[in-house]
Amino acid sequence: MKPTSAPQNPADPRSVQLTEDGKLRHFLTLGGLNKEILEEILDTADSFVNMGEQSVKKVPLLRGKTVVNLFFENSTRTRSTFELAAKRLSADVLNLDISTSATSKGETLMDTLQNLEAMGSDMFVIRHADSGAQHFIASQISPNVAIINAGDGRHAHPTQAMLDMYTIRKHKGDFSKLKVAIVGDILHSRVARSQIQALNILGAEEVRLIGPKTLLPQSLAEMGATLYTRMEDGLKDVDVVIMLRLQKERMAGALLPSESEFYRLYGLTTEKLSYAKPDAVVMHPGPINRGVEIESAVADGPQSLILNQVSYGIPIRMAVMSMAISGQTQQKAKAAESNSDQSNAATGEASA
Amino acid sequence: MKLTIRGGRLIDPSQQLDQVTDIHIDDGRILALGQAPAGFAPERTLHAEGQIVAPGFIDIGAHLREPGPSYKGNLRSETKAALAGGYTTICCRPDTSPCIDSSAVMQQLMDKVELLGQAKVRPIGAMTKDLEGTHLSNMAGLQHSGCVAVSNMRKPIDNTLILRRCFEYASTFDLRVVFYPEDSWLRADGVVHEGALASRLGLAGIPAAAEAIGLSRVLHLVEVTGVRVHFSALSTAQAVEMIAQAQAKGLPVTADVTMAHLTYTEAEIDGYNSQFFVQPPLRSVADRDALRQGVRDGVLSVISSAHLPHEEAAKMAPFAASEPGMATLETLLSQGLDLVADGVITLPQLIERLTTGPAQAMGIAAGQLAVGQPADLSIFDTESEWQVSDDNLFTAGENSPLMGATLKGQVKTTLVDGAVVFER
Numbered sequence: 001m002k003p004t005s006a007p008q009n010p011a012d013p014r015s016v017q018l019t020e021d022g023k024l025r026h027f028l029t030l031g032g033l034n035k036e037i038l039e040e041i042l043d044t045a046d047s048f049v050n051m052g053e054q055s056v057k058k059v060p061l062l063r064g065k066t067v068v069n070l071f072f073e074n075s076t077r078t079r080s081t082f083e084l085a086a087k088r089l090s091a092d093v094l095n096l097d098i099s100t101s102a103t104s105k106g107e108t109l110m111d112t113l114q115n116l117e118a119m120g121s122d123m124f125v126i127r128h129a130d131s132g133a134q135h136f137i138a139s140q141i142s143p144n145v146a147i148i149n150a151g152d153g154r155h156a157h158p159t160q161a162m163l164d165m166y167t168i169r170k171h172k173g174d175f176s177k178l179k180v181a182i183v184g185d186i187l188h189s190r191v192a193r194s195q196i197q198a199l200n201i202l203g204a205e206e207v208r209l210i211g212p213k214t215l216l217p218q219s220l221a222e223m224g225a226t227l228y229t230r231m232e233d234g235l236k237d238v239d240v241v242i243m244l245r246l247q248k249e250r251m252a253g254a255l256l257p258s259e260s261e262f263y264r265l266y267g268l269t270t271e272k273l274s275y276a277k278p279d280a281v282v283m284h285p286g287p288i289n290r291g292v293e294i295e296s297a298v299a300d301g302p303q304s305l306i307l308n309q310v311s312y313g314i315p316i317r318m319a320v321m322s323m324a325i326s327g328q329t330q331q332k333a334k335a336a337e338s339n340s341d342q343s344n345a346a347t348g349e350a351s352a
Numbered sequence: 353m354k355l356t357i358r359g360g361r362l363i364d365p366s367q368q369l370d371q372v373t374d375i376h377i378d379d380g381r382i383l384a385l386g387q388a389p390a391g392f393a394p395e396r397t398l399h400a401e402g403q404i405v406a407p408g409f410i411d412i413g414a415h416l417r418e419p420g421p422s423y424k425g426n427l428r429s430e431t432k433a434a435l436a437g438g439y440t441t442i443c444c445r446p447d448t449s450p451c452i453d454s455s456a457v458m459q460q461l462m463d464k465v466e467l468l469g470q471a472k473v474r475p476i477g478a479m480t481k482d483l484e485g486t487h488l489s490n491m492a493g494l495q496h497s498g499c500v501a502v503s504n505m506r507k508p509i510d511n512t513l514i515l516r517r518c519f520e521y522a523s524t525f526d527l528r529v530v531f532y533p534e535d536s537w538l539r540a541d542g543v544v545h546e547g548a549l550a551s552r553l554g555l556a557g558i559p560a561a562a563e564a565i566g567l568s569r570v571l572h573l574v575e576v577t578g579v580r581v582h583f584s585a586l587s588t589a590q591a592v593e594m595i596a597q598a599q600a601k602g603l604p605v606t607a608d609v610t611m612a613h614l615t616y617t618e619a620e621i622d623g624y625n626s627q628f629f630v631q632p633p634l635r636s637v638a639d640r641d642a643l644r645q646g647v648r649d650g651v652l653s654v655i656s657s658a659h660l661p662h663e664e665a666a667k668m669a670p671f672a673a674s675e676p677g678m679a680t681l682e683t684l685l686s687q688g689l690d691l692v693a694d695g696v697i698t699l700p701q702l703i704e705r706l707t708t709g710p711a712q713a714m715g716i717a718a719g720q721l722a723v724g725q726p727a728d729l730s731i732f733d734t735e736s737e738w739q740v741s742d743d744n745l746f747t748a749g750e751n752s753p754l755m756g757a758t759l760k761g762q763v764k765t766t767l768v769d770g771a772v773v774f775e776r
Contacts, residue, residue, distance in 0.1 A: 031552070110668055130670035131554035132624035140668070153672075155554030190554060222548035 016138055018327075020334070025327035026138050026147040027320050029156040030197040038201055042166050044319035049312070051088060061322045062091035065122040069095045070112075071150070072128040077286065077310075078150055078160075082125045085317035091123075113141050121145055123325065131155035131190075144332060146324040148317075154190050160285055161194030163316040165202060167309050168240055171281055175199070181208040181234050181276075182225075183266060184244035184293055187215045187255075191285045192244060193223070200224040210234035211266060214255045231266060235275040243268050243284045246293050259292055269295045273303065281305050353395055353770060354378050356388065360400030360731060364407055364721035365704035375405060377727040380769035384723060398772070400731050403764060406703045407719045408440025408728035410710040412530065412608060413584050414659035414681060416442060416473065417748070418461060420449040425661040425748035427464050430681070431471040433659075433747035435774035437681040438706075438730035438763040442471055443530075443714050446478040447505045453478035453489045458497040470773055472728070474500045474716060476530050479518050485509035488521050500714045501528035501582065506631060508536035516573050523579035528715060530582050533566035533591070534558075534632060543672045545618040545635040553624065555672060558633055560588040567594050574603050582713045583607040585658055587632040589642030596651045606713040608654035609643045611684045612753075614691065616640070620753075626667045626674035627753040630658065644696050653709035655688065655702070657681050661749025679749030686759035689734050693760075699734075727770035732763040 017026040017033075024037060051057050067086040069079055079095065086093045098112065116124070123146040126134050131153030138147040151157040172178055180199055186192045186209050199207045200223070207225040209216060221227055228234030235241060251259045268282065282294075282304045290296045299306060355377040362385065363370050369385075376384045376392055383389065414434065417425035434442050446452035452461065452475055465473040477494035479502040481487040491502055502522055509515045522529050539558050544550045546557025567583065571594065574581050586592065586609050595607045612630055617640050620628040628634060646652040660677025667674045688702045697705075711719035718728060738744065740754045766774035 109670075128670065130673050132672075133670035135624050136626075136670045152670075153554045154556075193552070193554060217551045219546075219548040219551040223552055 016135065019331045021330070023327040023330060024320070024323045025331055027158055027324055028134050028138060028147065028149045030158045030161060030194050030201065031156075033201060035201055035203065038162070038165070038198065041162055041316065041319050041323065042169055044323060045162075045166055045312070045315040048088070048315035048318045052311070052314070057088050058090050059088065060090045062086065062089035062325055065091045065325060066120060067091040067093050067123045067125060067321070068116055068121045069093065070116070070124050070126045071095075071097050072126070072133070073151070075127055075150070078127065081313040082148075082150060082317050085314050085321060086125075088314065089318055089322055091321075109137075110140065113137060117142050117145055122328070123148060123321065125150050127151045129153055144328065146328045148320060148324060151190055154188055154193070156194045157190040158194045159313075159317050159320055160191050161198045162320065163309060163312045164195055164242065164283060164285070165198050166312045166316055167283060167305050168281075170312075171305060171308070172239055175202040175204045178204050178240060179206040179208065179238040180204055180240040180242065181210055181228075181238045182242045182244065183210045183231070183234070183268065185215045185246050185250060186211050186220060186244070187217055188247070188250070189244050193220075195242065196220070196223045196225050208234050208238065212256065231272045232275055235272060238276045239280055241268060241273065241276055241280055241282050243282065243288075243293050245285060245287065246289060248289075251292070263292055267291070267293055267295065268298050270297055270301070273298055283309055286310065354393065355396050355398065355770060356394040357398045357400050357405055357729070357731065360403050360405035362405045362721055363700055363703050364707075365700040366708040366720050367722060369721060370700060375721065375729075377767075377770045380727055380771070382721060382723050382725050382727050385721065398731070398765060400765075403731050403733045404699075405721070406438075406730050406732070407707040407721055408730045408766065408768065409438045409685075409706040410441040410443070410714070410716070410719055411439055411657045411659070411681070412443045412582065412654060412710050412714060413445050413476070414442050414657050415447075415661065415677075416444040417661060418448060418464065419457065423663050423748075424666075427461075427473075428468060429746060429748040430659070430661060431468060431473065432774075433679075433681045433745065434471045435766045435768075436746045436763060436776070437683075438685050438732055438766060439681060440471055440728035440730065440766060440768050441474060441716065441718055443474045443476050443500055443710070445505060446476050446503060447483060447507070451478045451483050452476075452494070452499070453481050453483070455490065455493040455497045458494060458499065462498050471768060472718075474498065474714065476501045476503045478502065479504045479522070479529065480509065480514075483507040485511070485514065488518060491522055491527055492525055495525050495527050499527075500716060501530045503530035503532070503584075506532050506534065508534075510536060512569065512573075515570075516577060519573050519577040519579040523577050526580070528580045528582055528713075530584050531570055532584050533563055533570055533586075535562045535565040538562035538565065543629065543633065543676075544621055545633045547618065547636065549618055549622060553622070555621075560590060560635065560639070563588045563632060564590040564594065567591050571598050571603065571605070574598070574605060578604070580604040582654075584656060585610050585613070585632060586643065586652065587613050587635050587639060589639045592642050592646040592651055595646070596649070599651065606654065607652050608656040608710070608713070609647060609652045610656050610658040611680060611687050612658065612678060613640065613643055614647065614655065614696075615687050621671070624671040626669065626671050627678065627751060629671060629674055629676045630678060631676045644691075647697055647705060648701065653705065654713050655684075655705040655709075657684050659747075659749075661747050662751040664750040667751050677751065679745070679747045679752045682745050682747060683740060683752060683754050683759060685732060685763060686761045689761040727767055729765075729767040730763060731765040731767075732761060734761045736760070736762050738762050
């Protein structure tokens with residue numbers, strides 16, 4: 001036997017998140033998921049999308065389940081939409097904001113998680129500053145807790161990408177006819193990485209990344225994208241323009257000389273938007289920096305879907321949470337069945 | 353004590369020796385190969401039929417965790433691990449706690465080494481005080497108390513003038529420098545090889561150019577100062593090429609590669625496996641292949657362990673938050689034999705890179721099966737299978753990436769100065 005890969009090697013995050021039958025049990029990354037699962041998420045979200053207008057805004061899919069929002073990085077909006085999504089699914093919700101400093105040591109992180117697990121949690125919704133943290137957690141804790149990634153380092157923000165896909169499908173339809181441009185700080189963006197994966201899985205005609213080379217790692221082309229450094233070239237004939245948020249601390253230094261130069265070159269103005277198709281839509285994961293990456297007239301204009309994105313955040317998160325809980329339940333039933341098969345080979349009852 | 357090792361296959365590439373014969377030992381030294389001298393009556397005979405008898409292995413850069421926090425290991429556990437891996441001499445690294453930057457710390461360490469009486473320890477001292485890269489350490493004092501070389505490990509010396517002064521001062525005493533080339537500015541907060549995989553995983557990358565720039569800066573200063581430099585843990589194809597050119601020019605430089613970099617590539621980290629978080633990072637297939645070619649050509653004359661034991665918790669964290677390093681001393685031989693089985697290198701090449709290669713690089717008289725030499729020997733077989741587990745490793749480190757794996761080839765007996773110090 002060749003000892004080139006160790007037996008304790010934690011499985012790839014792309015396979016760890018699926019049950020033996022290929023259903024979601026965690027939601028860590030879009031990498032490795034197929035088109036059917038992504039479409040199932042979008043279709044499931046469709047069934048929840050009008051709930052906000054109903055008088056009773058609840059379904060019992062997560063009744064009796066405990067969802068813990070575990071945010072190692074601050075976030076108000078994402079955490080709120082996860083909280084609302086869980087409550088609309090009738091789950092009990094616990095919100096924990098944990099400062100990263102207190103858990104920078106692995107033991108403490110593990111202790112925290114094991115304590116929460118011991119309290120009978122069914123799902124952790126986690127945001128963490130380290131890429132791969134949710135995968136580490138998923139591979140270390142009890143298999144009975146579903147892990148939902150609410151953003152890890154620069155790696156992935158899969159629910160954000162799925163609500164963006166939902167927005168695109170709702171307003172532009174067939175992905176195979178769409179050219180999509182993602183603009184700005186690609187280097188540090190977990191949203192961009194998840195969007196590139198989602199668009200490729202859903203079969204978008206072309207994914208373009210636009211930015212200065214300091215914010216545009218050339219190797220990202222291998223994820224399935226074409227790289228552009230000029231807005232004029234990159235936005236030409238695109239159907240969807242996704243602007244990324246530029247963190248204030250990155251605006252003056254070695255990555256970018258100044259806010260004004262960035263805006264002049266890459267800020268989405270009415271003029272630059274005119275390079276895209278006339279019916280192109282504009283998106284942004286929020287919160288937006290007006291006058292830094294986007295002009296107010298564009299952000300508030302007729303082509304903008306920025307507020308629609310926000311409203312789709314809840315149904316998408318409801319869809320992902322209900323699918324993961326259902327995958328967990330099936331996996332548990334299967335494990336219980338195979339246990340009873342082993343202990344009592346004579347029984348042959350049907351599975352739940 | 354008089355001792356005969358019977359029937360083993362003696363391999364010593366430095367003398368083109370590869371022969372099944374006996375070896376006779378008296379008073380800690382090799383007395384004769386083949387026929388026993390007239391009247392020689394061994395008090396003990398070891399049977400090594402079917403096994404390889406090689407010079408004891410020598411490592412450059414293992415961390416023995418002495419002095420330092422004992423939960424990561426200590427001199428006793430790590431020298432025992434060394435013997436179990438076939439090593440008889442360890443040139444251990446200075447970034448201990450406190451670091452080995454003074455004769456006082458050296459004295460304490462060497463007293464402990466003597467008391468234990470296991471593997472030979474020839475420390476590498478700190479090149480600057482506290483490894484901070486600003487003040488020269490007492491290099492002459494360190495050399496006097498037993499250091500074979502000085503190094504600043506992976507702590508950067510960003511000021512090139514200070515680096516030049518370090519080299520000039522070391523070369524005053526013909527003291528060797530062990531150097532880990534890396535441009536610290538380009539490394540920044542990087543943890544993995546810069547490339548497509550790093551981008552996809554969202555982990556900060558270290559470009560191959562960081563190593564080439566670090567190396568180039570030192571090579572120019574070697575020309576200026578004439579200091580002998582051993583470059584440790586090279587990871588890129590460019591570095592191998594640069595070392596080959598420097599050697600062709602006649603510069604006094606040697607270099608090593610770790611067994612991990614000869615065996616693995618960055619692909620191992622897909623899945624965020626922190627057991628494969630090492631410094632420098634595992635790199636591309638092309639880099640690994642160039643490193644293998646470098647070992648075959650002899651440009652890389654040493655295969656090093658980079659043994660760095662950690663407690664289990666050090667790896668129980670998200671990738672970038674975990675501690676880098678692997679515990680390797682006891683599994684390195686098996687991995688080397690794997691490379692031999694795959695035709696990457698020959699068995700004599702493997703042995704040479706573990707014995708005479710490091711001995712020459714560190715300027716120590718060891719690593720040969722020659723009459724009159726200290727009888728430091730490693731006796732191993734190449735076929736027996738064993739499973740890596742916490743129970744059969746002597747290191748305190750719980751961070752072997754091979755935990756649970758079945759390996760081939762194992763050290764059976766280790767002798768230091770003619771005494772059997774390890775047997776299984």
